[in-house]
Amino acid sequence: MGDSSEAKRVRNLLAARDAALNLNLDLSRRDVLKIAGYGSLAAFIAACGGNNTTTTTGITAKGGTMSLGSYNTDPNSKKGTQAIVDAFKAANGGTNVKLNVVDHGTFQNQISSYLQGTPEDAFTWFSGHRMRFFADKGLATPIDDVWDAVKSNYTAGFEASIKGNDGKAYAIPTDYYPWAVFYRKDVWSQHGYTVPTNWDAFKALCVKMKADGLIPIAFADKDGWPAQGTFDILNLRLNGYDFHTELLTGKQKWTDQRVTNVYKKWSEITPYYSPAFAGLTWEQGADQLLRKQAGMYLLGLFVSDEFKASGSAADLEQLDFFAFPDMGTQYDAEKALDAPIDVYMLTKKSPTLQADLGQAKAFMEFVAKGSTQVLYWQNAPGSIPTANDADTSTYPALTKKAVQIVSQAKKITQYFDRDSRPDYSGPNGMQGFLLKFLSNPKQDTTSLQGQMQAFWDSLPPE
Amino acid sequence: MANTTTRVAPARTQKAPEAGALVNRRKRRYTLLTRHDKILIALMVGIPLTLDLLLVWGPTLASVGLSFTNWQNIGPITGKNFVGFKNYQFMFSGYTLFWPAFTHNLIWLAWLTLIATPLGMFLAVLLDREMRGTRFYQSVFFLPVVLSLVVVGFIWDLQFAPTDGFINNALGTAKSSNLIDWLGNPRINLFSILIATSWRHIGYIMILYLAGLKSVDPSLREAARVDGATEVQTFFGVVLPVMAPINVIIVVITAIEALRAFDIAFITNQGKNGLELLSILIYNNSISEASLVGFGSAIAVILLLISLVPIVAFLSRVMRTLA
Numbered sequence: 190m191g192d193s194s195e196a197k198r199v200r201n202l203l204a205a206r207d208a209a210l211n212l213n214l215d216l217s218r219r220d221v222l223k224i225a226g227y228g229s230l231a232a233f234i235a236a237c238g239g240n241n242t243t244t245t246t247g248i249t250a251k252g253g254t255m256s257l258g259s260y261n262t263d264p265n266s267k268k269g270t271q272a273i274v275d276a277f278k279a280a281n282g283g284t285n286v287k288l289n290v291v292d293h294g295t296f297q298n299q300i301s302s303y304l305q306g307t308p309e310d311a312f313t314w315f316s317g318h319r320m321r322f323f324a325d326k327g328l329a330t331p332i333d334d335v336w337d338a339v340k341s342n343y344t345a346g347f348e349a350s351i352k353g354n355d356g357k358a359y360a361i362p363t364d365y366y367p368w369a370v371f372y373r374k375d376v377w378s379q380h381g382y383t384v385p386t387n388w389d390a391f392k393a394l395c396v397k398m399k400a401d402g403l404i405p406i407a408f409a410d411k412d413g414w415p416a417q418g419t420f421d422i423l424n425l426r427l428n429g430y431d432f433h434t435e436l437l438t439g440k441q442k443w444t445d446q447r448v449t450n451v452y453k454k455w456s457e458i459t460p461y462y463s464p465a466f467a468g469l470t471w472e473q474g475a476d477q478l479l480r481k482q483a484g485m486y487l488l489g490l491f492v493s494d495e496f497k498a499s500g501s502a503a504d505l506e507q508l509d510f511f512a513f514p515d516m517g518t519q520y521d522a523e524k525a526l527d528a529p530i531d532v533y534m535l536t537k538k539s540p541t542l543q544a545d546l547g548q549a550k551a552f553m554e555f556v557a558k559g560s561t562q563v564l565y566w567q568n569a570p571g572s573i574p575t576a577n578d579a580d581t582s583t584y585p586a587l588t589k590k591a592v593q594i595v596s597q598a599k600k601i602t603q604y605f606d607r608d609s610r611p612d613y614s615g616p617n618g619m620q621g622f623l624l625k626f627l628s629n630p631k632q633d634t635t636s637l638q639g640q641m642q643a644f645w646d647s648l649p650p651e
Numbered sequence: 652m653a654n655t656t657t658r659v660a661p662a663r664t665q666k667a668p669e670a671g672a673l674v675n676r677r678k679r680r681y682t683l684l685t686r687h688d689k690i691l692i693a694l695m696v697g698i699p700l701t702l703d704l705l706l707v708w709g710p711t712l713a714s715v716g717l718s719f720t721n722w723q724n725i726g727p728i729t730g731k732n733f734v735g736f737k738n739y740q741f742m743f744s745g746y747t748l749f750w751p752a753f754t755h756n757l758i759w760l761a762w763l764t765l766i767a768t769p770l771g772m773f774l775a776v777l778l779d780r781e782m783r784g785t786r787f788y789q790s791v792f793f794l795p796v797v798l799s800l801v802v803v804g805f806i807w808d809l810q811f812a813p814t815d816g817f818i819n820n821a822l823g824t825a826k827s828s829n830l831i832d833w834l835g836n837p838r839i840n841l842f843s844i845l846i847a848t849s850w851r852h853i854g855y856i857m858i859l860y861l862a863g864l865k866s867v868d869p870s871l872r873e874a875a876r877v878d879g880a881t882e883v884q885t886f887f888g889v890v891l892p893v894m895a896p897i898n899v900i901i902v903v904i905t906a907i908e909a910l911r912a913f914d915i916a917f918i919t920n921q922g923k924n925g926l927e928l929l930s931i932l933i934y935n936n937s938i939s940e941a942s943l944v945g946f947g948s949a950i951a952v953i954l955l956l957i958s959l960v961p962i963v964a965f966l967s968r969v970m971r972t973l974a
Contacts, residue, residue: 467835612941649721
C-alpha cells in the first residue's frame with residue numbers, strides 16, 4: 190500500500206466524483222446511487238490491490254509492431270504522447286510503435302474517412318456522443334477483454350463514459366479536464382478581489398475590474414468553439430443538465446424561450462469581454478491572462494499548458510480558478526460543468542490490426558495505468574489522469590483543485606461539440622451562429638434562434 | 652481544360668497542310684494512314700480522354716449524383732438516402748450561409764477584376780519602361796507569388812492580429828479601447844483577406860503581363876511615337892490590342908482565382924463569421940467532421956455551373972481563334 194494520506198484524499202475525491210458522474214446517460218436517481226456504490230467499491234478494491242490491476246493477460250503480446258494515430262500536436266501533448274510510446278516500447282519487449290501524428294483539427298475533420306480507409310491500429314479520440322457514433326457505425330473494435338482486465342483501476346463514471354450504445358467497452362479513458370473561470374492569484378490579491386459566488390457578484394466584479402483598467406473577462410473566439418463553453422455553462426446553470434443534453438441532441442427546440450434566456454443573460458457580460466475577441470485565438474486570450482491584462486478567463490484546464498509554455502514556473506503557480514457562479518435557479522445545486530474525457534480506441538479497418546492485435550491491446554492496457562497517465566500529465570499539466578492508481582502525491586494545488594471541482598459536480602457534460610452532432614456544432618453551424626450572436630449581443634435573438642432550429646431540421650438523420 | 656486544348660491542337664496541325672484541299676482528297680488521306688498511325692492517334696487521343704473521363708468527369712458526375720442524397724460518408728448508399736431536390740431546396744431557401752457565400756465570391760471577383768488585376772498590369776507597364784532597378788522591383792513584387800496562399804494566410808494572420816499584430820501597432824490602434832478587429836469583424840474581414848490575396852495576385856499578374864509586354868514588337872511603339880501618339884494613346888491604341896491573347900488569359904486567371912478562393916479564408920478562421928465562400932461551404936459540409944456529403948455536393952454542383960461560364964467563354968474563344 191504505502192499511500193500517502195494526500196494520495197488517499199485525492200482517491201476519496203475520485204470516488205466521490207464517481208458517485209456524481211453520470212456522463213450523458215439518463216440515469217435515474219437509483220441508478221446513480223447504485224453506481225455510487227460500485228464506484229466506491231471499485232476505488233476501495235483499487236486502493237487495497239495497489240498496482241497489480243494491470244498485469245498482462247492472455248490477450249496481449251510483447252515485441253512485434255503496432256501503429257498509433259495521434260492528434261496530439263500541441264508541443265506539450267506531443268511530447269507526452271512520445272513519452273508514452275517510448276515507455277511502452279521499453280515495457281513491452283521492444284514493441285515498435287509506428288506513431289502517426291496528424292494536426293488536431295485535420296484529424297478531427299477527416300475522422301470518418303480515416304476510420305473507413307486504412308487507419309492505424311489505435312487512435313486518440315473523445316468519449317461521449319462522438320465515440321458512440323463511430324462504435325454504432327462499426328468503425329471501432331470493442332475491447333471488453335482489455336476493459337475487464339483494467340476496469341478495477343477506474344471508477345464507474347469513467348466506465349459509463351466508454352460504453353457504446355450496445356453496452357460494449359470501446360475505449361480507455363486516459364485524461365480529463367474541467368472548464369472553469371481562471372484567474373491570477375497575484376492580480377486578484379493586488380486589487381483585493383474575492384471569488385464571486387453568484388451572478389450579481391460576478392457582474393459587480395467585472396465592473397470593478399474595468400475601473401481598474403483590466404479586461405474583466407478574456408474571451409477569444411476566432412476558432413469558433415471557445416464560445417460554446419460559455420453557452421454550455423449558462424444553459425446548464427439556467428436550464429439544467431436535462432434540458433441542455435436534450436437540446437444538444439435535438440429533443441428540445443432552439444426556439445425555446447429558455448434558450449432566449451441564455452442569450453439574454455449572456456448579453457449582460459459581453460460588454461466585459463476582450464475587445465476584438467472574434468479575431469483572437471484561445472492562446473492569445475490565455476496570453477491576456479498571463480500578462481495580467483485580463484482578470485478572468487472561462488476555459489478548460491488546458492489553459493495551464495499555455496502558462497507552462499511561458500517557461501516561468503512562477504506564472505503557473507499564480508494560476509487559480511473557481512466554478513462558474515450560481516445564477517439563482519434550481520439548477521445551481523447540480524454544480525454542472527464541462528469536463529471532457531480523452532480516450533484511446535482501436536480502429537476496425539486497420540489492415541495490420543489482426544496481426545498486431547496483441548500488441549495493440551497491450552498498449553491499451555498500458556495507457557490504462559496510472560503511471561503512464563502521470564507520464565503524460567507531467568508533459569501536459571492540463572490533462573488529469575483518470576486511473577485510480579495514478580500517483581497523486583505530486584499533483585500541484587491546481588490539479589488537486591481540478592479533481593475536487595469535478596468531484597463536487599453532480600452532473601458532467603463533455604462539451605458542446607462532443608455532446609452534439611459535429612455537423613451541427615461545426616464552423617457552418619453553431620460556431621457561426623454564436624459568432625453572429627456575439628457580433629451584436631443586444632439583438633432580438635428570435636430570428637437567429639429560428640435559423641438554428643431550421644439548420645437542425647435540415648440535417649439528415651444520424 | 653488543359654486536356655481539351657491539347658486534344659484540339661494536334662488535330663488542327665494535322666489538318667493545317669490540308670487547307671484548301673478538296674473534300675474527297677481529304678477522305679482519301681485518312682484511308683492512307685498506316686496501321687501504325689492509326690494506333691498512334693488512338694493512343695494519343697485515347698489516353699488523355701480516358702484520364703479526363705476517369706479523373707474529371709467521373710467524379711463530377713458522381714458529385715451530381717450525390718447531391719440528390721443525404722449520404723454521410725458512412726456505409727453504403729441505399730434507396731433511402733435519395734432525397735430528390737431537398738438539398739437544393741434547403742440551400743436556396745433555408746440555408747443562411749449560401750447567399751452570403753455567393754455574394755462573397757462575387758465581391759472577390761469584383762475586387763480582383765477591378766483592383767488587383769489592373770494594379771498588376773499597371774506595375775508591369777511601369778517595370779517595362781526599363782527604369783533603374785527594374786529587376787530589383789520585379790523580384791520584390793514577384794516574391795509573394797512563390798508562396799502558397801496558405802503561407803500568405805499565416806503571414807497576414809500575424810500582421811492582422813488585433814493586439815500583437817503589426818498593422819494595429821503601426822496604426823497605434825492596438826492599445827486603444829476600440830482597436831480594429833481586422834479578421835474578426837464580419838464587416839471588414841473579407842476586405843482584409845482580399846488585401847492579403849492581392850499582395851500575391853498582383854505579383855502574379857505583373858509577371859504574366861510583363862512577359863507579354865516584352866514580346867510586343869518595339870517597332871509598333873516606335874511607329875506610334877513617330878505618328879505623335881502619347882504614352883497613354885500608345886498603350887490603349889496599340890499595345891493593348893496586340894496583347895489580346897494575354898489579356899484573355901489574365902481575365903480567365905482572375906475569374907478562376909476568384910472562384911477557387913479557399914485557402915486563405917480557411918486558414919484565417921475556417922471560413923465563418925463573414926468569410927464564407929462557396930468552396931469553403933463545400934469543404935465544411937462534406938469533407939469536414941460534419942460529413943454532409945450530399946448537401947456539400949449540391950453546393951459543389953452550383954459552383955460547377957458558375958465555373959462553367961468563364962470556362963465555356965474561354966474555350967469558345969480559343970476554338971474560334973483556331974478555326
